[in-house]
Amino acid sequence: MRGWFVFLLALLCTGPVAKGETASGQLLYAQHCAGCHGTDRLGGTGPALLPQNLKRLKPEKAARIIHSGAAATQMPAFDQTLSDSDIASLVALIYTPLDRVPEWEMEQIIGSHVAPGPESDIGGRPVYSADPLNLFVVVESGDHHATILDGDTFEPIHRFKTRFALHGGPKFSNDGRYVYFASRDGWVTKYDLYKLQVLAEVRAGINTRNLAVSGDGRYVMVANYLPHTLVLLDAADLRPISVIQVSDLRGNTSRVSAVYDASPRQSFIAALKDLKEVWEIPYSDDPPYYGPVHDYRVEGPIGEAAKFQVRRIRLDDYLDDFFFDLRYDNLIGAARNAKNGQVVNLIVGRKIADIDLSSMPHLGSGITWRRNGVTLMATPHLHESAISIIDTGSWKKVARIETLGPGFFMRSHANSRH
Numbered sequence: 001m002r003g004w005f006v007f008l009l010a011l012l013c014t015g016p017v018a019k020g021e022t023a024s025g026q027l028l029y030a031q032h033c034a035g036c037h038g039t040d041r042l043g044g045t046g047p048a049l050l051p052q053n054l055k056r057l058k059p060e061k062a063a064r065i066i067h068s069g070a071a072a073t074q075m076p077a078f079d080q081t082l083s084d085s086d087i088a089s090l091v092a093l094i095y096t097p098l099d100r101v102p103e104w105e106m107e108q109i110i111g112s113h114v115a116p117g118p119e120s121d122i123g124g125r126p127v128y129s130a131d132p133l134n135l136f137v138v139v140e141s142g143d144h145h146a147t148i149l150d151g152d153t154f155e156p157i158h159r160f161k162t163r164f165a166l167h168g169g170p171k172f173s174n175d176g177r178y179v180y181f182a183s184r185d186g187w188v189t190k191y192d193l194y195k196l197q198v199l200a201e202v203r204a205g206i207n208t209r210n211l212a213v214s215g216d217g218r219y220v221m222v223a224n225y226l227p228h229t230l231v232l233l234d235a236a237d238l239r240p241i242s243v244i245q246v247s248d249l250r251g252n253t254s255r256v257s258a259v260y261d262a263s264p265r266q267s268f269i270a271a272l273k274d275l276k277e278v279w280e281i282p283y284s285d286d287p288p289y290y291g292p293v294h295d296y297r298v299e300g301p302i303g304e305a306a307k308f309q310v311r312r313i314r315l316d317d318y319l320d321d322f323f324f325d326l327r328y329d330n331l332i333g334a335a336r337n338a339k340n341g342q343v344v345n346l347i348v349g350r351k352i353a354d355i356d357l358s359s360m361p362h363l364g365s366g367i368t369w370r371r372n373g374v375t376l377m378a379t380p381h382l383h384e385s386a387i388s389i390i391d392t393g394s395w396k397k398v399a400r401i402e403t404l405g406p407g408f409f410m411r412s413h414a415n416s417r418h
């Protein structure tokens, strides 16, 4: 009897309240969040907000991010606009699964592919007189356009509408003729900088992070937040070659934070958001054998042997931000809230050192240079007014330079003393 009573009471109390909470969450979401995270929470300029993408984020932490924003990103603080109970209903909403998450596997990717037309002959000359190897491609994130600038005169040559919310780092073919764009909603565009027109397009995901072009110019790899996949494309016409499901050996899936080309190693390196692993995916026809200590997984196209097979490198911690040395022998990474940086040697496939790097180093924007026969690396910190200098031989911090405020990006030049 008593059990029933408690059950009924629970129903009466939580049922309608939970419903009302989601409804108000939905209204608030449409008003304040949909513009960046997508009307259906599948992502836009901001990432998809679905339970399967928030596994690493505790609800309390999500509430704090909504309240105070995320440092050095476009995620604004809502403490001035939303009450604590508003924020609570938004948190409840984003951890509620969608009735249906759209599928985006090989079939849908093939269906979206727009191949080059017969008129797209590869030959020809630029349709403008500027030096085609000295152009700027300016991605205008606010209004979804790109402008091609003459690098000598800084005059615009051409401006065109792009897909929605392009990633700011377009990638180029080695000859400089083609540029590859990835949009946050998964579209990959190959654009001809001679003819100033789109050559091919494909939608590789629903919520996409970035793409990399292989050093040999043959492949494009796309990193997705949704679904949890890496998608390999033929760089010539963006034809999909394979979809790699991203999960550990127990089947826990992960978003892919980013993929990079490691030309000296002839491989792609993928950083995973939700697993303590970094993946290396060789693209050379004759990939090196790393020995039986690694778990290989045959995911690549049949008949391709070891090419495109995933080499998993296990880590002590998540890699949220990282930096490669010039030869891609080492990866220096840090988790967002960790006390230390970790150095992962890609040749032996494991962590070889810890670096004392607190206060959120922004490793992705670090730089290296040679000084007295030693290669040094510098990184700014997002939460500290200082730059850390690290000796990449001993992996010790050798200097700390105070700055007037926290840093975001660093750049240098071979001819600069600074």
Ligand code: HEC
Pocket: 028, 029, 032, 033, 034, 035, 036, 037, 045, 046, 047, 049, 053, 054, 057, 062, 065, 066, 070, 073, 074, 075, 076, 078, 090, 094
């Ligand atoms: C101006 C664009 C913008 C608006 C508006 C916006 N966000 Fe965000 N949001 C972002 C971006 C960009 C990120 C990714 C930040 C990063 O790189 O860490 C983000 C991240 C987040 C995260 C963390 C996700 C994760 O996996 O760590 C949450 C939670 C979030 N937003 C919730 C919301 C909610 C709820 C609203 C509405 C009240 C909202 N955001 C409005 C751009 C926005």
